[in-house]
Amino acid sequence: MKALIAVLPGDGIGPEVVGQGTRLLRAVAERFGHSFEMAEVPMGGVAIDLTGSPLPAETLALCQRSDAVLLGAVGGPKWDPPAKVRPEQGLLELRKALGLYANLRPVAPFPALYDASSLKPEVLRGVDLLVVRELTGGIYFGEKRRDEHQAFDACVYTVEEVVRVVRAAASLARTRRKRLTSVDKANVLETSRLWRAVTERVVREEFPDVELKHLLVDACAMHLIKRPVDFDVIVTENMFGDILTDEAAMLSGSIGMLPSASLGADRRGLYEPIHGSAPDIAGRGVANPYGTLLSVAMLLRHSLGLEQEARQVEAAVAASIEAGALTADLAPSGTRPMGTQEIGTAVLARLGERH
């Protein structure tokens, strides 16, 4: 097949991990007979430096006519307050402009990495959960105001915004273990009370075969560490999903492991690891690229419909991890950690093998 993929390396370790992602995409195209055109454009801090805007019009236009977008990470101390425009604004604008309301963040720790996690192996065994984070609403996108005495961030959700993300999550639950946990703060927040009522109705009327439970976000943070194996699909609002998935990343051993897919009404999606630009390790070639490589698998599956290729990528990643190809964030002490590029090479070497 032919596809146009917009590549937005971004800032910090973004270009390092995305470099391995595009290398993998080229290898998939070659081995499976596809033609992927990859167009690299600036986004985030690098785009501010080049054009004054974190999301230049040309970058957005390219993303809009692409089949998929692969992104590294944006942000860094260079553009921290009191800077007027921030790299992160570009990412939020991009998600909104592309209508990407459902952010899928799967967490399925590899057995070979149980020891890299700060949790006990018996807590991690069998964990396979998916967080569906609402991505274009809530406190991220409400009105903001600030004067010298106070600051204000409005949290707003419409019924329609809740309905569509709950439908996406419940549909995914149907392809899995059919268990959906909706996470809110309905004991305090009005938006959460709306969230809970709408979720209840949508699941009861449209997904009677899916088991729905509600959990308050603070309790969910606790249960994610205590009994993560009990979760199947979690659906939650924008900010809760952001926080809970950095926490859930620790089940997998490192924040560098988790991929994500941001999807909307059509097949075009944005794919990025959930971590940030990691300024503390940027430029050294030591960043963990697995989250990006697994995001490439999600891109192949969700935007290009290449399920077999996606599975091949996931199998090659699993085999590399099994073989001990690990960056410094994961490597046991006393072993030599591999660099970002070496991990990419290890995965490519296993691509297309029979697994």
Ligand code: NAD
């Ligand atoms: P971070 O995720 O960048 O880093 C947190 C810690 O995890 C750091 O110690 C870092 O070295 C480590 N880490 C992250 N990714 C890693 C990887 N692939 N391999 C090995 N170690 C890794 O979070 P932060 O430090 O809070 O944020 C830094 C910047 O990134 C901020 O400007 C923030 O806004 C931005 N950010 C961007 C995105 C995104 O673009 N989607 C996501 C999160 C944070």
Ligand code: IPM
């Ligand atoms: C993420 C990041 C972003 C978010 C920031 C950089 C805007 O933390 O993708 O998880 O909060 O959505």
Ligand code: MN
């Ligand atoms: Mn985050």
